[in-house]
Amino acid sequence: MELFYTPNTISVVVAIALEEAGIAYTLRLVDFATAEQTKEPYLTLNPKGRVPTLVTPQGPLTEAGAILDYIGAMAPDLIPHDPFQAGRMREVMYYVASTFHIAHAHKMRGARWADLETSFADMRAKVxxxxxxxxxYLESIYPLEPFVLGSDFTLADPYLYVVSTWGEGDGVEMANFPKLSAFMETMRARPSVQAVIAKGMLT
Ligand SMILES: N[C@@H](CCC(=O)N[C@@H](CS)C(=O)NCC(=O)O)C(=O)O
Incomplete structure (x- = not known):
């Protein structure tokens, strides 16, 4: 499979999950500096002009959360077997996708929602x-010790980890969240995360 990614973006979560699942993949860099994500041929793969895209034997798949679930279907131990815990895992995943990631996007991508420079500045200031x-919220609700849901690693872990690495750059004092900070250290030490760091995907 081919993973179209850009370093330090949400696409990195797919690489971590593939590493955890032991699934081989080839990396294809999408260069944001030249806005490659907004041009052909990439747009044919992903008309949304975003990363990640995972090209599977059956065709391209987009949306980080959907790709994680695809990987989980091939590596079922990454998903809790208990239905409630599986629901809790997806609760975190949907929250990351629909709330955390979107809050972060207001720093650099205000043009998705407004046109005025003053609007961009206002959005950035709120991040x-x-x-x-x-x-x-995450610190108060979830165990995060050592993983999001407690003792077992799940797909929610790389997802929350990658967005948490954006925290300091978003102006958040991560030391104020000791459980989240300890979770980030646990994640960074994992062989899957070390592998994507070695591949230059995450700094
Ligand atoms: N809902 C999508 C969002 C993907 C997304 O927004 N990716 C960002 C990088 S973190 C991107 O490709 N941005 C490029 C752009 O906005 O031009 C997902 O979760 O996969």
Whole structure:
């Protein structure tokens, strides 16, 4: 399979999950500096102009959460066997996709929602507060010791880990969230994360 990615973006979560699943993949860099994601031939693969895209034997798959579930279907131990815990895992995944990631996107991608420079500045200024609120919520609700749901690693772990690496850059004092900070250290030490760091996908 081929993973179209850009370093330090949400696409990295797919690489970590593939590493965890032991599934071989080839990396294809999408260069944001030249806006490659907005041009052909990439747009044919992913008309949304975003990363990640995973090209599978059956065709391209997009949306980080959907790709994680695809990987989980091939590596079932990455998903809790208990239905409630599986629901909790997806609760975190949907929250990361629909709330945390979107809060972060207001820093650099204001043009998705507004046209005025003053609107962009306003959105950017709010990011430390909104991303900080996401961190506070996650810190207060989930075990995060050592993993999001407790003792077992699940697909929610790489997903939350990658967005958490954006926290400091978003103006959030991550040290204010000791459980989340310890979780990030646990994740960074994992062979799967070390592998993607070695491949230059994550700094
Ligand atoms: N809902 C999509 C969002 C993907 C997304 O927004 N990726 C960002 C990088 S973190 C991107 O490709 N941005 C490029 C752009 O906005 O031009 C997913 O979860 O896969």
């Amino acid at each position: 430390p507060q909104t991303v900080g609120a996401c961190c506070a």
